[in-house]
Amino acid sequence: MIMKNMSEYLKKNGIKPSLQRIKIYEYLSTKKNHPTVDQVYNDLLQEMPTLSRTTVYNTFKLFLEKKIIMMITIEENEVRYDANTKLHGHFKCENCGKIYDFGISYIQVDEDVLNDFLVEERQLYFIGKCKNCLLDK
Amino acid sequence: MIMKNMSEYLKKNGIKPSLQRIKIYEYLSTKKNHPTVDQVYNDLLQEMPTLSRTTVYNTFKLFLEKKIIMMITIEENEVRYDANTKLHGHFKCENCGKIYDFGISYIQVDEDVLNDFLVEERQLYFIGKCKNCLLDK
Numbered sequence: 001m002i003m004k005n006m007s008e009y010l011k012k013n014g015i016k017p018s019l020q021r022i023k024i025y026e027y028l029s030t031k032k033n034h035p036t037v038d039q040v041y042n043d044l045l046q047e048m049p050t051l052s053r054t055t056v057y058n059t060f061k062l063f064l065e066k067k068i069i070m071m072i073t074i075e076e077n078e079v080r081y082d083a084n085t086k087l088h089g090h091f092k093c094e095n096c097g098k099i100y101d102f103g104i105s106y107i108q109v110d111e112d113v114l115n116d117f118l119v120e121e122r123q124l125y126f127i128g129k130c131k132n133c134l135l136d137k
Numbered sequence: 138m139i140m141k142n143m144s145e146y147l148k149k150n151g152i153k154p155s156l157q158r159i160k161i162y163e164y165l166s167t168k169k170n171h172p173t174v175d176q177v178y179n180d181l182l183q184e185m186p187t188l189s190r191t192t193v194y195n196t197f198k199l200f201l202e203k204k205i206i207m208m209i210t211i212e213e214n215e216v217r218y219d220a221n222t223k224l225h226g227h228f229k230c231e232n233c234g235k236i237y238d239f240g241i242s243y244i245q246v247d248e249d250v251l252n253d254f255l256v257e258e259r260q261l262y263f264i265g266k267c268k269n270c271l272l273d274k
Binding site for chain 1 (some may be wrong): 208210211212213216226228231237238239240241242243244245246247250251252253254255256257258259260261262263264265266267268271
């Protein structure tokens with residue numbers, strides 16, 4: 001998505017496309033690195049010296065409300081964000097800390113319990129060791 | 138599981154079965170209410186006036202290391218615990234806050250990405266509105 005399209009995309013989702021919002025959404029949707037607030041702040045600071053951590057945090061909050069990003073709470077005390085809101089899973093390597101996306105074709109749940117429930121969000125987290133870390137041993 | 142069996146179960150998993158540990162595991166495995174540290178502390182305090190929040194926290198940490206409980210990080214800033222370590226999902230109602238367990242028969246993931254990865258833990262979180270809250274409207 002080029003910058004003009006990002007601006008249109010934000011507008012379409014009810015978000016006023018300020019430069020900071022566009023840059024933050026661009027970061028998230030092109031890097032695909034599941035960053036924390038601090039990571040986005042540090043990486044964009046040089047380009048936008050007036051950026052604050054609070055702005056990044058509030059922008060994510062707005063994006064979440066408008067459902068154009070999702071929150072990843074795979075581990076205690078660490079919140080990450082993802083512009084990919086289609087159903088997919090996250091694998092976190094407990095050795096190197098890297099988060100990998102993986103596709104999910106199908107989840108078969110016990111129908112009885114969730115009958116007549118409204119499911120608005122689905123998160124699937126796997127934790128373990130990635131191939132690179134297993135090979136390094 | 139009666140108390141003697143709980144003690145045996147802890148021993149079998151390499152945990153010295155102190156009274157506090159037994160009581161905390163008993164709470165978790167019989168109440169099935171996915172409590173936070175504070176909840177367990179508040180509920181057990183009357184019965185065990187010498188209990189501290191730190192003891193509850195450290196006991197959970199030990200249980201996690203020994204893999205007899207799992208951690209639920211369904212939402213930012215809220216960690217819950219579950220003595221059911223078999224694969225199952227958690228649904229959190231964003232209205233009443235209640236967490237429901239549901240069974241999972243099958244998860245079909247895209248094999249390519251996780252080929253040769255070691256998956257040690259699987260967490261499935263659904264968020265939405267439960268039947269009771271939908272009916273109340």
